[in-house]
Amino acid sequence: VQLQASGGGLVQGGGSLRLSCAASGRTFSRDGMGWFRQAPGKEREFVAGISWNGDRTFYSDSVKGRFTISRDNAKNTVYLQMNSLKPEDTAVYYCAKSLLFTPESKSGTYDAWGQGTLVTVSS
Secondary structure, eight states: OEEEEEOOEEEETTOOEEEEEEEESSOOTTSOEEEEEEOTTSOOEEEEEEOTTSSOEEEOTTTTTTEEEEEETTTTEEEEEEOSOOGGGOEEEEEEEESSSSOOSOGGGEEEEOOOEEEEEEO
């Protein structure tokens, strides 16, 4: 499966962005999916995950209550709605396909990654 992330950009603090991750090559409707991010000089970190059918979602403490992950299996697309953005959310955001029906936060449990989309939040 190939993953294509989009929707990044420059936004003021307090603003919103919606990232999309389109899958091609095969359906991902039986796969858990996740979003990660990597800020300059920092390690890649888990942001959010969603189970294969969308009935379970998971968030890091740093984004809980501000970000929402969702999916549309008919469109082979996963979304990350980001509200109340802060400068510390600035990073390259990656979508990834989990090896599991219900994703975990460990990057080693994902076997396909998108190319990343840059989100920059100004203060």
